Amino acid sequence: MQGKIIKGVGGFYYVHLHNDTDNDLLYECKARGVFRNQNIKPSVGDNVDIDIVDREALTGNITAVCERSNSLIRPAVTNVDQAVIIFALTQPKPNFNLLDRFLIMMSTQNVDTVICLNKADISQDDTGTIAVRAYEAAGYPVIISSVYESRGLEQLRELLHGKTTVLAGPSGVGKSSILNWLKPDAKAVTGEVSEKIKRGKHTTRHSELMCIDVGTYIMDTPGFSSLYVADMEAEDLKNYYREFDNYSSGCKFNGCVHIHEPDCGVKAALDGGQISRLRYDNYVNLYNEIKDRRKW
Ligand SMILES: Nc1nc2c(ncn2[C@@H]2O[C@H](COP(=O)(O)OP(=O)(O)OP(=O)(O)O)[C@@H](O)[C@H]2O)c(=O)[nH]1
Ligand SMILES: [Mg+2]
Ligand SMILES: [Zn+2]
Numbered sequence: 001m002q003g004k005i006i007k008g009v010g011g012f013y014y015v016h017l018h019n020d021t022d023n024d025l026l027y028e029c030k031a032r033g034v035f036r037n038q039n040i041k042p043s044v045g046d047n048v049d050i051d052i053v054d055r056e057a058l059t060g061n062i063t064a065v066c067e068r069s070n071s072l073i074r075p076a077v078t079n080v081d082q083a084v085i086i087f088a089l090t091q092p093k094p095n096f097n098l099l100d101r102f103l104i105m106m107s108t109q110n111v112d113t114v115i116c117l118n119k120a121d122i123s124q125d126d127t128g129t130i131a132v133r134a135y136e137a138a139g140y141p142v143i144i145s146s147v148y149e150s151r152g153l154e155q156l157r158e159l160l161h162g163k164t165t166v167l168a169g170p171s172g173v174g175k176s177s178i179l180n181w182l183k184p185d186a187k188a189v190t191g192e193v194s195e196k197i198k199r200g201k202h203t204t205r206h207s208e209l210m211c212i213d214v215g216t217y218i219m220d221t222p223g224f225s226s227l228y229v230a231d232m233e234a235e236d237l238k239n240y241y242r243e244f245d246n247y248s249s250g251c252k253f254n255g256c257v258h259i260h261e262p263d264c265g266v267k268a269a270l271d272g273g274q275i276s277r278l279r280y281d282n283y284v285n286l287y288n289e290i291k292d293r294r295k296w
Contacts, residue, residue, distance in 0.1 A: 005046045007208040013042055013062060015050055016211050023211040031062040040065055044207045045078035045164060070110060075207045075221050079164055082112045086169035086178065089123035100282040101227040104240045108230050114141045114159055118174040121146040134276035137243045147177040157182060164217040171223025179220050183212045188220060234290040241283050243275060259284060
């Protein structure tokens with residue numbers, strides 16, 4: 001039988017069989033055979049072969065781990081098809097610099113990202129419009145959603161279909177609320193940001209996938225408030241701003257980084273409004289951060 005490791009606890013791996021229509025039926029498995037034959041430690045997300053030991057007791061043995069398409073470290077999960085990064089349009093106010101950091105981080109790991117901007121029901125300004133324009137131009141799908149008005153969530157469900165997705169984002173933006181909407185019996189804890197921090201709820205949690213439909217898995221992750229952009233040459237940062245590509249042919253200098261150089265096609269597009277100010281400012285900001293770090 002073939003299945004997917006959903007979680008690992010105390011030497012046991014919990015495996016959901018690929019074609020099982022009961023999303024919550026898990027086999028408790030040991031992995032001795034895998035160590036003997038392949039010498040690898042199974043991970044959440046792995047597709048595995050299992051021998052069923054007892055159908056009633058739902059126990060089995062993992063006999064083989066299929067080749068991984070990728071392997072993330074934080075959260076620890078393999079075979080990720082995409083990430084959905086959730087921010088709120090307001091409460092808390094979105095930090096687009098943090099969003100860019102996340103996009104770069106996923107891109108360095110070859111994971112596609114979908115952007116979801118939640119709490120549209122209480123957004124009073126044009127943050128959504130500006131962000132949609134900026135990030136769609138950069139090549140990312142953007143969904144505007146509201147859990148309270150069930151808006152955008154069917155569109156999100158379609159994007160998740162048949163894939164393994166990591167849900168990420170800062171605290172309080174509605175990640176768990178969205179998870180509960182997608183899978184009402186998930187009963188993920190939601191609540192006021194301040195209260196949760198008081199109770200110290202943000203301690204480490206086990207990585208755990210949830211099956212929301214045959215072949216569709218998601219992983220909720222704890223909120224984060226800062227991200228360190230991977231070590232790279234500052235000159236390479238521009239490669240993560242795909243919307244610059246259309247204009248860099250207008251740059252006079254080879255290897256132009258679009259900051260202080262004269263006759264820069266990207267800066268011309270910025271002045272002309274084709275490139276978003278929001279994205280460009282984040283770019284300069286991160287560029288300087290990487291440069292400074294290198295100096296030290
Ligand atoms: N107005 C509005 N409030 C929302 C929406 N979605 C979630 N909330 C509220 O926002 C608060 C935080 O939601 P959670 O789902 O707990 O947020 P989270 O992202 O899981 O937060 P952490 O677990 O701390 O990372 C709760 O009070 C939710 O009821 C929405 O679409 N609109
Ligand atoms: Mg949560
Ligand atoms: Zn340039």
